[in-house]
Amino acid sequence: MTAAILTNNLTKQYGTLTALGNLDLQVRQGSIFGLLGPNGAGKTTLIRILTTLMRQSSGEAFIEGNDTRSRGRDIRCLIGVVPQENSLDRYLTARENLELHARLHKMDAARYRQRIDELMELMGLAGRQHDFPDTFSGGMQRRLVVARALVHQPRVLFLDEPTTGLDPQSRRSVWEYIRSIAGSMTIFLTTHYLEEAELLCDRIAIMDHGRLIAQGTTQELKARLSGDTLYEIEFDGETERYAALLKNMACIRSITVKGAVVNVGLEHWECLSEVVSALNGAPVRRISLRERTLEEVFISLTGAGVRQ
Ligand SMILES: Nc1ncnc2c1ncn2[C@@H]1O[C@H](COP(=O)(O)OP(=O)(O)O)[C@@H](O)[C@H]1O
Ligand SMILES: [Mg+2]
Known part of the structure; x- marks a missing residue:
């Protein structure tokens, strides 16, 4: 056609x-x-x-x-x-x-x-x-x-x-x-x-x-974004301590901390079990998978926000 x-x-x-x-x-x-x-x-x-x-x-x-x-x-x-x-x-x-x-x-x-x-x-x-x-x-x-x-x-x-x-x-x-x-x-x-x-x-x-x-x-x-799988981990205290621990793990590609929530980008989704073991005993409230919005795709591709 x-x-x-x-x-x-x-x-x-x-x-x-x-x-x-x-x-x-x-x-x-x-x-x-x-x-x-x-x-x-x-x-x-x-x-x-x-x-x-x-x-x-x-x-x-x-x-x-x-x-x-x-x-x-x-x-x-x-x-x-x-x-x-x-x-x-x-x-x-x-x-x-x-x-x-x-x-x-x-x-x-x-x-x-x-x-x-x-x-x-x-x-x-x-x-x-x-x-x-x-x-x-x-x-x-x-x-x-x-x-x-x-x-x-x-x-x-x-x-x-x-x-x-x-x-x-x-x-x-x-x-x-x-x-x-x-x-x-x-x-x-x-x-x-x-x-x-x-x-x-x-x-x-x-x-x-x-x-x-x-x-x-x-x-x-x-x-197409690198670091395909993003998880959000919410802590009930000791966020900084566990964020520091996660930062040192080989399978974690990216990490950002916002208040009690730590966002981690994993190399593969299979790494999640490693992360979960590392958090054994930690005061974790929630771990959830976070889908990327197109906004994030856009910014990662154009390297900047939308110009006005
Ligand atoms: N008639 C024109 N003469 C000179 N430059 C132009 C003209 N029209 C658009 N441009 C320039 O070309 C680029 C693309 O513009 P445009 O096609 O209007 O983009 P968009 O629709 O995505 O905002 C811009 O840098 C704009 O300033
Ligand atoms: Mg236009």
Whole structure:
């Protein structure tokens, strides 16, 4: 099957700045792919090239087999785009914004009327469709832009930071709507929220400074960290003494102490029995396995927190 999105050695220079460097990416049809990276990583630049708004400096990109350099018109029929900034027409009502988009895509009225009715319903906006976007909350505006991107039934939907700047409740509602449309098309989204990528995406790529630094399923990315097994040991006193004892054990790769809790990273999970024997007689309250969050994976891969 043709990949929904394919890039080979894709590079974009802004003067001397390499915003994208030799990017190789493949997105399967029908999947939800998350591109994760801090501000300035190159996410929007990539989306602009894939959606034919901008030319790459070198390398190739294909949308369902169509070259972005020569098949722009075909690609623009195939895709829906939710840009980072909302770009709604504030002098048109919500419904008129969608109608304008439908007409730009040369849909006939009978077809787009029904389609817009369905989308307004799907995005929970039916009751507000004759109001102006300025009167909408951030989450509603975002849903309206998603609805607009779906009017002409695209096969590939691009969402550039769909929930940045939204309050937690609106983010959740946008997630629900994204999930409700998943499966019927390929979805490519960018985000700097790890939680969002983890929740929505089948596969995730992490980029920083224009380069891909990791790619895989959430599970695979978590497993890529060194010191795979992390345990949390909570003491009821004598924490420092036992932490010092654990620090000297060969099978313990990393150790951090926070109050009464000691986090240890083990070489293999089998080492746990050694640790437990070493703690014989110690006032241990709890030992629990700790799964790494994607946030930790991200920081360990990019070497820093998310830049604002
Ligand atoms: N039109 C432009 N001209 C010059 N530099 C740009 C332009 N657009 C983006 N950049 C720079 O390219 C890098 C990547 O930006 P961008 O693709 O917007 O990243 P992201 O969307 O991940 O925040 C940043 O360093 C940014 O300042
Ligand atoms: Mg961006």
